[in-house]
Structure formats: structure tokens, C-alpha cells
Amino acid sequence: MPTVTIQPTGEVIYLEPGETVLSGLYKAGFAYTVGCRRGGCGICKVDCRSGEFRYDHPVADSVLTEDERADDTCLSCRAVPATDLTIELRGENVRLVSTFLHQINEKARQRAEAHAAATQTAGTTHKE
């Protein structure tokens, strides 16, 4: 269950497996400055403070420099979390544009957490 924590507010967003950071944030009712949403313009770069992600498509060298592939840079429209992530936007913060979608995401997160806990308990019981 990958989650994305957005600093500095500490908001926690639940992502479906395989979903990009940008897609997950928008589906959870948040907005920030994005461009082509297809990895070409580089507008949606954020900083990844902790956790790991992979890019689900090849990214052009004109979009991500060699340094940016090694540092904290996360091209959010192509980045799929491999672990829970903590990100921080550059020069802005996310805007909550839909409380409705935010509530749905929060419920999905609670459900996934409960499911994970139940699976773990069941697994433990089985082993014992």
C-alpha cells in the first residue's frame, strides 16, 4: 500500500499500486502546477525526501539531467512509488481542490490499512 506524505503539511495520500505520484495526488483531490502529464515538459518535478520510486516510462535527457537522476528530483507524472514516499513541492504547496475526493482517498487508505493489518494477523495466526 504505497502512501505519499506531502511536506510541509504532512498530508498522507494513498495510491493504488502502479499509480504515478501526480495521478494519485490529483485523484485524491489535490492540485499543483503540472504541464504535459506525459514526462515531456518537466514542470511537475518535486523533491523526494524519503522512500524510493521508479519511472514507468523512459524519460528524455532534456527533461531530467544526469544530476537530477541522482539527486532528490522526482518527475511526479512518471514516478511510481516502490516504497512509501515523502515529497516536498518546489516553490508552492499542494492545493486541496476537492474535499470530496480527499475524503474518498482517506477512506480507501483506512480500508487498505485495515486490510493489511487483518492479513498480517491472519498470517501470524496461521504460522502459530
Place this chain on the structure above:
Amino acid sequence: MGVMRMGYAHVRVTDLAEAKDHYANTMGLYETHAEGNKVYYKAWDEWDHHSVVLEEGGVGLVKFGWKVEKSSDIDDIEKKAQAFGVTVERMSKGENPEIGDGIRFTTPSEHVFEVYHEATLVGTEVGTHNPDAFPRHLVGVGVPALDHSLITAEDPGLMDRFLTAVFDFYPTERVQTSLDSDADIIATWMTSNNQIHQLAVLAGPQGKLHHFAFRLGDWVEVGRAADLFSMDDVPIDIGPTRHGITRGQTVYFFDPSGNRNEVFAGGYLAYRDRPMSVWTPEQLGKGVFYHARELNDAFTSVLT
């Protein structure tokens, strides 16, 4: 008459398979050739071998090809480009598949232009003998032709002078800092004929692509294109809306690599003797997006 039209747009794509799906199945272009990491396409109402070239690796523009009316136009443009201070190289038939001899140069805006006269005639999909109005089995949007492009340059005024001097283009509309004769040019829309624009240049970084556009007939077709973009999960940048500048009806959207495309309908007829329209910064939002009347940040910052 020199330059007749933008003959081809050659762009880079990060994933050729996804790009092919977009340009063939969503836009409805016809694949005419493929070799190595490149694929060539034409639209149904175009007769030359190709108008769009996709090359795998990166994003953005590789080059534009400009088709001239007479082979002597190539020599004429070569001389004018050299006189402007641009280095021109000759290109040979076959350097681009199915394209003849020509010239190649890098513009003051750092875009690569090729000028050619010969291209293999494939013919439109409706032919020339008692032709029907359109092909019966168009795919997706089914665009009839490549239309124009918008590029960025640090000095659009210099590109305005360059295109005037070398291509004999003329500006149909401009965005200027004021109406004064010494105002700075922020953007310029240029053509060689009655088409409202073949190439527009907007202030921005050198060598970048803002979008390249496909032609459509009217509002209904533009609306239908937008419906198809939703069906195919194509990110829409803006629209359907109208541009105040050119009066064209439009959707801006992105290909799977993030190159901006446009479908463009309408626009009034351009003439050399028609007084140029001038837009000033306080109305730029309306000039670009006639209904929202607000320039979004993406219009000036999202480039490939």
C-alpha cells in the same frame, strides 16, 4: 511563390509504440514508411509521402521541412539565408526518405529547417478522379492535414525579420509590448499565403517546440476530437475553445511523450495587404484563449 507550406514536422518521442498508437489510432494518420527508430506518416488529404516523422529517443523538435514551389526557390532561399548570416548546408535526395535535394540550416531561434521541392507523390486518400468528400473509414479524429507550428525563441522580433527576409513570410498578427512603432515583439504569426499562419514564434527559450497542429474543418470536428481525447486518455491542455488571435477553434493536447499537439479549425483568410492585427499584453489572455480570457501558466512554460 517560394515556400508553399510546412511539409513535415519531425519530432522526438520517448516511446515509439505509444506514439504510434496516438498518431495512428487517435489522430488517424496513415503510416507510409518505417526504418530504424523512425516512423513516417501522412494525413488523409495530403498527397506527399509524409508530413509527420516520429523518432524514438527524447522529446521535442528535430526539424521542420518546408516545401517550395520551384526548385529555383531553394537557391533563392539559400542566398537569402546566407545574406542574413546563417550557415546553409546542402542536403541530398534520400537523406530524408522520399524527399529530394534541398538545403538545411539552423535558424536564429536554433531550430533546424530543411527546404525542399520534391517529395514522392503518394496521393490523397480520395484521389483526384471524381473524388469523394472524405475517406469512408477514417480512424479516430481522422485529421486531413498538418497545419502549422508554434516555436519559442529568445527574440521573436529577430525571427519575424528572418522569416520575412528569407521565406518572404508576412505577419498576420502580433503580440507587442505596445502599439508604438518601436515596441518589442512578444509573439508573431506568419505565413506566405492565405493560410492564417504557417509558423508562429513566441518569446521563450531557444530551440523549443510549443506545439504542432493538425487541421480540422469546424467547431463540430474540434468538439468530436476532444471527445476522442477523453476516450483515449489523451491529456487535454485547454479547450475546446477559440483563439482570439487567428480566430481559430482549438484543442491543445499532449502526445504520449508530452509534445503538445493542437487541432485547429477556421481562422480567417490572410492577405498581404490586410492590415496586421496587434494584441497588447493587457488583452493577451483573450488573444490566446478567447473564452477563459486568462493566460494559464502552461501556455508559456510547458515546452518540449
